[in-house]
Amino acid sequence: MTGQEKKAVFGLSFIYMTRMLGLFMLMPVLALDSHSMRDSTPFLLGLAVGIYGLAQALLQFPFGSASDRLGRKPVLVLGLLLFIVGSVLGALTDNIWGVILARVLQGAGAVSSVLLATAGDLTDDAHRTKAMAAIGGSISIAYVLGMALGPIIYGFSGLAGVFWGAAVLGVLAFLPLFFVIPGISEGQQRRMGSFRDALRIFSHPAVQAASVGIFILQMVLGASFVVLSPELLRATQLTQGAIWEVYLPVMFGGIVLMLYPVIYAEKNREHRRVLALSGIIIALGALFMGIFAGYFWAVGIAAIVFFAGYNIASAILPSMMSRSTTPEQRGAASGVYSLMQFLGIFTGGVVGGWGLGWIGVQGVFYILTVVGLALALQSAFAAGAMNKLLAAEERP
16 A cells, blocks of 8 residues: 555544444443433333434435535534534433434434545555455454443443543544545545435445345344354353453454455455355354354354454455445445445344344354355355456456
8 A cells, every 4th residue: 555545544444443432332331321311211222222323324325425525524524523412412411312312413423434435535446455454443443442441431430431432532533534534636536416316326236236245244243243242251251341351352363364365355356256255254153153152262263253254244345346336426335335234233133132032042143154155145246246347347
């Protein structure tokens, strides 16, 4: 990568990580304060947890397409401000309805699609997958840190302190936006004419293929979180606040195992095979977690394999989607992609919860095995569709 590309990837990864860290810190502690929040019921508590993802899904495409017409940075500024306002409201409220509104505002800062589009604007095609892998790695780091810091901050200052921490992280995200990420020239980002033009991106074959692929991938991830954390706690007999001690090596191992396949796919243009392999790796990890449920070391190693497969696919899919769309379409395309991404997480949580109640922990892992194999087929199709489009565009 050039120096400018490295600065762009670092800055975008930092923004991604700070936003997601603020959200992940809340996940393990939101339920702990339910007894002290006015008007709280189990249903409303669940709504407070999940409504963030719904707001994200609904607004990813509008934010992405708006960035094609208005520019990337103005839309990023608006999204970060909404996230900060939501975090401050969560810190000041003492009832469940205020927390729900706070989570809606946090989710309304739906700039993931804009960040992906900006990464596409500021990196060369040859380095696009590495850029997406760096962003994906920052999300994994944010998850591990969030699981660790959330319970620690909650112990000192309660739920309000965790919300204040999220607000501070939102403010920090402005630093790379204005002082690190290079400016986007008109040559890098051509503006779309209208919102109607942006809607045409839904019929783009490469965007459709990548979006279905990321929906399946995130559904796998969402369902896994329903059963994996309780299973690791059961196998290790750790307290909830110490779960980060397990997730840290698991996530780190998954990132390390991801590196070679991603580099190989990029150098040899073997995206189809590596994406299909990622689905198989996910399926094998889920299968062995189901078979060896209750045995810590076996489940831990299988979880590393599982997350390695997830990280491979999450690096290659957005890279190929970005490369197969024109610069003036990139924000809208990333909006469709991110919409399906968050819908996948929401669906995975529902499927995981339903499966847990119906067939238990092992049954959910076996469901993930089947879905992983389906992802292998879909990944091959997605890579095939995008490779054909890229090959057609490269012909003189």
